């Protein structure tokens with residue numbers, strides 16, 4: 001049996017150092033609270049992290065992450081820790097898409113007020129037959145609700161039983177527009193096949209991106225590995241304000257039903273905080289408790305057990321020369337959905353010589369069908385699809401590949417999914433954060449940070 005030592009009281013213990021936990025802890029540190037973050041993995045960042053690739057010495061993300069202009073909470077968080085400029089937002093929305101017949105087309109939206117910027121861009125977009133270009137105007141009623149009441153309210157009007165495909169059909173969106181815009185967007189935002197994912201979160205995303213602010217759909221691609229973008233800077237911020245960040249330490253929470261004396265067992269320490277924020281993912285909720293799941297949290301635990309996961313497969317390919325002129329290209333009608341040119345985003349470990357090869361990351365979202373394939377098969381598939389869609393890749397030599405599987409990248413958004421828990425629980429002093437809590441957003445960075453900020457605000461009231 002491990003020996004425990006009781007440590008000084010801290011105001012709040014945050015369990016989990018992903019976007020949710022770190023944003024909660026930073027918010028509390030800003031308000032002058034003494035925070036201890038406990039993370040069981042040796043590296044910070046959870047599902048948005050980076051590692052050193054042994055062969056190349058490069059720092060690689062566990063998967064490409066993109067931010068958008070509508071990620072208000074995320075950019076607030078990054079501004080506080082001083083790294084918002086490391087994920088700069090493009091000035092306008094510009095999307096290059098390519099299909100396996102080598103047809104490439106770029107959607108460029110003019111600097112008009114939303115949603116007219118989208119309509120203006122689509123009208124000029126030669127990826128679509130002329131008759132299909134006006135189809136987005138059939139979403140006019142959605143955009144007027146978004147303008148009047150906000151994207152969340154507009155999404156709430158959509159039946160929870162509809163899938164994205166049902167909803168697009170209801171709004172008579174033609175096949176070409178679905179194939180070249182709505183489906184790639186649904187895969188990217190929901191990490192699920194549009195035929196499976198619920199329409200509500202999709203409508204929320206479409207409303208946030210195209211309905212309100214001119215720059216909301218602008219893409220922000222991190223220019224450094226993810227741990228440098230937020231995880232390590234957030235830890236430094238917390239520590240500079242007197243807090244602690246414990247790595248490689250599993251937390252076990254011992255709940256006091258009255259809420260006065262919760263204890264958190266963390267390695268050899270017993271922490272006695274005024275409040276605990278659980279920022280662990282749904283599949284770790286069950287084992288967060290030192291004893292059984294507390295009775296008053298049993299409903300949340302049961303729903304978490306029923307949540308299903310959606311995977312992402314990333315294949316990194318190193319070519320002997322540049323194969324794309326764009327930073328990212330959407331791949332149409334293929335199993336990999338996006339290709340990112342990573343040279344901009346990859347730093348090299350000090351002391352290593354800069355690799356002259358060009359690195360591309362291909363992302364397959366909602367990738368259940370790919371999970372069982374061998375790495376060499378996945379690498380070959382990614383290479384084939386990139387060569388088919390991006391003609392400049394045809395003559396290049398692929399010298400190395402690395403497959404990264406995240407089998408529980410996000411939670412399923414299919415209609416009928418179990419309810420997502422709110423920030424407050426029935427146990428005083430225990431709060432929940434994490435992308436899977438009830439933010440009404442899909443499993444995204446923005447959802448995670450929003451949940452972290454909400455949990456921090458709720459904890460502040462009780463302290």
Ligand SMILES: Cc1cc2nc3c(=O)[nH]c(=O)nc-3n(C[C@H](O)[C@H](O)[C@H](O)COP(=O)(O)OP(=O)(O)OC[C@H]3O[C@@H](n4cnc5c(N)ncnc54)[C@H](O)[C@@H]3O)c2cc1C
Pocket residue numbers: 015016017018019020021038039040041044045046047048062063064065066067249250251252279280281284287288312314406408409410433434435436443444445446448
């Ligand atoms: C490959 C990939 C690509 C993605 N792309 C995008 C994208 O482009 N845009 C976007 O917005 N989102 C994207 N996402 C989703 C995004 O990464 C997640 O929504 C977000 O990171 C979730 O953060 P979180 O803090 O809620 O949870 P997590 O990141 O899962 O953090 C939870 C942490 O809790 C820790 N933990 C669990 N149990 C314990 C315990 N008992 N004690 C201590 N620690 C514990 C875990 O180790 C983990 O570090 C992507 C995800 C993946 C995997």
